[in-house]
Amino acid sequence: DIQMTQSPSSVSASVGDRVTITCRASQDVNSWLAWYQQKQGKAPKVLIYASSTLQSGVPSRFSGSGSGTDFTLTIHSLQPEDFATYYCQQTNAFPWTFGQGTKVEIK
Amino acid sequence: QVQLQESGPGLVNPSETLSLTCTVSGGSVSSGSYHWSWIRQPPGKGLEWVGYVFYTGSTNYNPSLKSRVSMSRDTSKNQFSLRLTSVTAADTAVYYCARTRDSSGWYRVDSWGQGALVTVSS
Numbered sequence: 567d568i569q570m571t572q573s574p575s576s577v578s579a580s581v582g583d584r585v586t587i588t589c590r591a592s593q594d595v596n597s598w599l600a601w602y603q604q605k606q607g608k609a610p611k612v613l614i615y616a617s618s619t620l621q622s623g624v625p626s627r628f629s630g631s632g633s634g635t636d637f638t639l640t641i642h643s644l645q646p647e648d649f650a651t652y653y654c655q656q657t658n659a660f661p662w663t664f665g666q667g668t669k670v671e672i673k
Numbered sequence: 674q675v676q677l678q679e680s681g682p683g684l685v686n687p688s689e690t691l692s693l694t695c696t697v698s699g700g701s702v703s704s705g706s707y708h709w710s711w712i713r714q715p716p717g718k719g720l721e722w723v724g725y726v727f728y729t730g731s732t733n734y735n736p737s738l739k740s741r742v743s744m745s746r747d748t749s750k751n752q753f754s755l756r757l758t759s760v761t762a763a764d765t766a767v768y769y770c771a772r773t774r775d776s777s778g779w780y781r782v783d784s785w786g787q788g789a790l791v792t793v794s795s
Contacts, residue, residue, distance in 0.1 A: 567736075567737075598779075598780070600780070600781045600782075602720075602782070608787075609769055609771075609785035609786065609787060609788055610720065610769075610782070610785060611785075612781045612782055612783050615776075615779055615780070615781035616779040619779070621781065621783065653719065653720055655720075655722075655782075657780040657781075660733060660735075660736075661722055661735040661736060661737070662722040662780075663722065664719055664720040664721070664722070665719070666719045667719050667720075
């Protein structure tokens with residue numbers, strides 16, 4: 567299985583901050599990488615797919631980049647509604663696997 | 674707007690079979706370009722992809738569960754289902770049914786059910 571490792575596991579930030587989350591794959595996944603946001607008690611929501619393509623309806627303050635094994639999710643100006651846990655997922659090879667999650671907390 | 678809703682027992686005895694059904698509205702399980710997926714999340718932990726049933730009816734399962742899992746779809750009811758046999762406490766999780774969209778090979782889970790907590794305990 568392809569292992570997905572996110573860093574940091576948690577980050578404390580303030581409204582307006584830029585937040586960067588990294589996801590590293592144990593082998594090349596090309597650009598087959600998606601990012602999800604999950605709020606407490608809710609189902610996840612897709613933000614980014616194909617490494618950098620913004621899902622329809624997602625605010626432009628979210629952006630993704632990377633290819634191969636190293637990927638980044640950036641929130642350019644953190645808003646109150648962005649405090650949540652974020653997961654990366656690779657769909658290059660079965661089984662599709664997720665990172666362990668990064669919790670974005672209020673500073 | 675597609676909506677998905679899980680249903681099934683919230684408590685299953687160890688060694689028995691977990692069965693869940695997902696009812697889809699606003700879309701069809703026979704529609705091309707979609708994989709109808711199950712994803713689970715143990716309490717306080719991360720996400721694990723369980724598998725999917727393709728719109729053609731073919732399936733793909735996580736190898737870690739492959740010997741115990743089966744999925745199917747019922748086009749007449751617009752539903753798809755999950756069966757997981759010989760469950761243990763490690764199978765306790767919130768089970769999400771979800772739609773995985775395929776845009777020229779670019780996959781993402783774009784619609785999710787609300788999730789169903791299944792507890793394995795006697």
